[in-house]
Amino acid sequence: MKKAFKIIGITFLIILALLVAIPFAFQGKIKDMVKNLMNENLNANVEFSDVSLSFIRSFPQAHVTVEDLVITNFKPFEGETFVSAKNIAFDMSIKEVFKTASDDPIVVNSISVDEALVTLKTDALGNNNYDITKEQEHAQTTATDSSSGFAFDIKDYSISKSALTYIDEISKTKIYVTELNHSGNGTFSDDTSQLDTTTDANVSMSMDSVQYLNQNKIKLEALIGMNLNEQKYTFMENKGLINQLPLVFDGYVQILEDGQDIDITFENPGSSFKDFLAVIPEVYSKNIENVETTGDFKVNGIVKGKISEETIPTLDINISSTNASFKYPDLPKSVSNINIDTAIKNTTGNVDDTFVDIKTLNFKIDQDVFKSNAVIKNLTKNMLVNANIDGTLNLANITKAYPIEFDKQLSGILKAKVNTAFDMNAIETNAYERIKNTGSVNLSDFIFSSEDIVNPIQINKADMTFNPQSVSLNSFEAKTGTSDFRATGTINNILGFLLSDNTLQGNFNLESNNLVISDFMVEDETATETSNKTTAANQSMKIPEFLDCTINAKANTVVYDNLTLKDVNGTLLIKDQEADLKNLTSNLFNGVLALTGKVSTKTDTPVFDLNLGADGFDIAQSFQSLELLQSIAPIAKAFQGKLNTVIKLQGTLGSDFTPNLNTVSGDAFAELLTTSINQNETSVLSKLDGALNFIDFSKLDLKDLQAKLDFSNGQVNVKPFNLKYKDIGIVVSGGHGFDKTLKYDAVFEVPAKYLGSDVNQLLGKINDPEVNNITIPVTANITGSYTSPKIQTDLTSGVSNLTKQLIEIEKQKLINKGKDEVKDLLGGLLGGSKNETTSDTTTATTDSTKTTTSNTVSEGVKNILGGLLNNRKKKQDSTNN
Structure with a gap:
């Protein structure tokens, strides 16, 4: 008995060893056969990682597995994957493996497919990606095909964890089958x-x-x-x-x-x-x-x-x-x-x-x-x-x-009695003549929330009448955030908005008591936090993409950032995430604001291009509230009075929808209607006051002051403009940075009388009205920063030059005076001799007249000669000394 068990055990081990070893000998044959089968029958690129053969797994049948199969198409679907499968397994009788090339085809009894993805596609030209089989010269319709190397006598099959996609671009049909598990058994050969x-x-x-x-x-x-x-x-x-x-x-x-x-x-x-x-x-x-x-x-x-x-x-x-x-x-x-x-x-x-x-x-x-x-x-x-x-x-x-x-809880009462007739193409292309609507819809106490808006919109009342080609918005009362608004108007494509991806088109008249701009912006999709109540600090706001409308707006109060605008009127055109402002006016800073231009949020970073006009702005209020004005003209903060300005500017907006100052560029023209300066508001004027003590800068004449400037890359370039203090003219030019760094030149045309006692003594000696009106340019170089300015002037050198100039004028005046006296004397002498030579032809004068003339001429000659000698003597003495 022991011997029998030993023989059985040895036999079993031999059989087991053969079942394990033999597949390695035949595996290459099976692999080549699979390759030949696919190459002979498919017009496609076929790849697989391996083909394995096992006599153990499905004993007493052989088990062949094709692993990681991928079939990709040739043109016109070149590169697209038609079939992929983790593995495809075939079971067959072991004897089928031992058939030679001249034997009958290998008969397959079962097939299993695991984790397959199949895509069937028909393009717009009618080409099918599954038409990949080669035409055989002698096609056979029986269950066996000797030319293929394989025959099929399937008893059972299975497909597990697979998916099928069918796309027909002609009929615009799409079918997706997922988590597909299918199995069947029967006799296919009968x-x-x-x-x-x-x-x-x-x-x-x-x-x-x-x-x-x-x-x-x-x-x-x-x-x-x-x-x-x-x-x-x-x-x-x-x-x-x-x-x-x-x-x-x-x-x-x-x-x-x-x-x-x-x-x-x-x-x-x-x-x-x-x-x-x-x-x-x-x-x-x-x-x-x-x-x-x-x-x-x-x-x-x-x-x-x-x-x-x-x-x-x-x-x-x-x-x-x-x-x-x-x-x-x-x-x-x-x-x-x-x-x-x-x-x-x-x-x-x-x-x-x-x-x-x-x-x-x-x-x-x-x-x-x-x-x-x-x-x-x-x-x-x-x-x-x-x-x-x-x-x-x-x-x-x-x-x-x-x-x-629902993402957000619905509420409200909807009453509708509507007939609508349309075709989908008319909805998608806004072919209003093919959209027929009649009836009415009334909505009350409705709350609408969406990813497209920051705050829920509470619609207290909405009354619409459906007309054949449009919808009349008879009344609309709503709130969102802290804003309230009422509207009437016409909606052109409400069905396109509701049934398709179309934008909401229409013309609206909007009225509001309080309108907060940030209440109507949407959160950026790239934001890391989401909320239907507030916008986080790291989020930027967007103009809703679904709006394509014209809004004629009238609001008692509009809040934008930290600005509160009163009595706002204007037109807003919204389309493609752009807002086009037309003739927007408002009362602001005790003056009138006018605004036109565009704001766009189509790009990741919002941009703007605006023209801003201000009429009668209170300078103190406007420069206190507007960082942009402070950056453009920081010194104007010290002025008290009214401002008129026209500013053209463009740049990008930050996450809070305010300008990024370093990106702002443009130009401005400003006119100050002012009468006083608060020197405590500016250290620049205080520094100038110390450097130029002949000017009281608090009493500058700023009436009708006009200035032009342009700015870009955080730098402001100021064109030369004129100021005046009493009879001193001032020309200012240069520029500054938005970081409040300064680089200005102020040229003062200073009359000589303001330049000290020495200069005034010289003016007194000269005693000439024309000389008294002489001026010199004094340049003040202003650098540093607005809060810590540095002032350098050429006043000392200017006074020195003026003194030399005045001394020269006095000298020239004395010389010219001496020359005139000599000229007069010589003219008199020459005039007397000539008279004597012509005495025969003139009437004799009286004795007294002759005596007077003779004495005058003699005194004049004496004085001139004496003066000349004395001058000569002074020069000699001076030389000797």
Whole structure:
């Protein structure tokens, strides 16, 4: 016995060793066969990491696994992944592995696919990415194909943890199947057989941007009769679940050369209204097990006809319910008087003729009755809608009767009686002539919250009349944050705004008692914190993207940053996250503000380009409140009076929507209407006062002062402008930085009389009115900073130069005086001799006259000669000394 066990053990070990070792010998053959099979049959790029063979895993069958399979397309889908799979496994008889190249094809008995992703795509030109099989010269239609190296006699198969995507760009159809698990077993090689299958998956489907299924849970247990000769598959015993709605199927699908022939009927086996709740995805309907319902609910349908490139099966699907109700056990309200009569039909087989006829959709919550009906046609192309709504809804009751979760709690009373007829293309392109609306909508006590606004908007009252091509906003009263506003106007595309991604277009007249600009801005999407109440310090604000409108605004008070504007009037054009201000006027700083320009938040950093006009601003108030004015003209803070200015500026805005000063550029023209200076407000004037003691800067004549300047990159360049103090003219030029660094030159034209006693003594000696009016330029260089200025002047050198100038003038005057006296004397002498030579022709004078003339001439000559000698002597003495 021991020997027998020993022999059995040794034999078992040998067999086991062979089962482990032999696959390594044949693995290369299998790998080459898989490569050859794919290369011979596929027009695509095929890659896989490895092919393994095992006799142990599926003993007594061989198990072949292809790992990390990736198939990518050639043109016109070049580079796109068609199929990827973690592994694909084949089971076959061990004897199949030992076949030689001349033997029959290897027969595969089962296939399993794990974690596969398959994308089926048809582009706009009709090309299919799944048309990748090569045409065989001698195609075979049997279950075996010797040319391929493989034959299939499948007994069972499975697909697990996989996904399928179908995209048809022609019909704009998208189908997404996720979490797909499918298995089946049967005999495929027989002419007639049965296939027992189980499937569960999540399915989403949309056609032309209309979502029909959204992650709907589908389960199907189907026994399918297969007639392989006729390629006809019959549903024999079938039970399915769509979400939680049970359905039973009967009928068949037959594969034709040019399509498929379908004849299927289905219905829900019960008639409880709970089946209606089961149609709704569980994520919305929640647990319906304990929901109390009354009334009936039936779904039945027939799908019959041919699927081809030109046709679809005819459809006759009906959904009905009569006088039903439901109540969730943990919610206070119920929904009653539910009546549904809806049909989905297609009688021609033309896909464009499919339509949905909602004859009745009525319900009641508390005392609020809501009625509606609609016809929706042309589902796959430009959908046509004709709908009627008549009813009242307390919006707060929606979540009290049905377990739907909104981001923000709804409230308010909606009353509507509207007929609307439109096509979706008209909605998307704003073709108003094809949008027909009549009726009215009234909304009261409604609170609206959205990611597009900072604060919830509380709509106290909204009354709208629907006209054929627009909506008249008859009244609108609302609050948001600390702002209140009232509006009337016209809305051009309310359906486009509600049903599509269109902007809200219209013209509005807006009135407000208090309007805070930050209440209407939205938070930046890049912000790290979110809130529907406030904007965090590190967030920037945005102009809402959904607005495309013109607003004629009138407000008693508008608050922008730290500014309070009164009696604001103007027009605001908002589009593409840009606000265009037109003729905006306001009372501010006891004057009038006028503003035009643009503010844009399209880029990550908001930008502005504005023209600002100020008429009669109180200087002290404006420079106290506006950092921009302080930066442009810091010294003006010391002025008391009125300011007129025109400023053109552009730059970027910070997160609080105020200008980033280092980015601001532009130019300005300013006129000061002022009579006094507060020297305590500026150390610059105090420093000048000390350096130039002949000027009292508190008494500068600033009347009608005008200045031009430009600024960029944080620097202000001031064009030369004129000031005056008594009879002293002053010219100022230079510039400063927004950081309050100074670099100015002030040139003072100073009359000589202000320059000290020495200069005045010289003026007295000269005693000439023209000399008394002489002036010299004194330049003051102002550097440092506004709070710590440095003053340098050339006053000393100027006085010295003036003194030399005056001495020279006095000297020249004495010389010129001496020359004049000599000239007069010589002229007299020459004049006397000439008279004597002509005495014969003149009348003789009296003796007394002769005597006087003679004495005068003699005294003059004496004085001149004496003066000349004395001067000469003084010069000699001076030389000797």
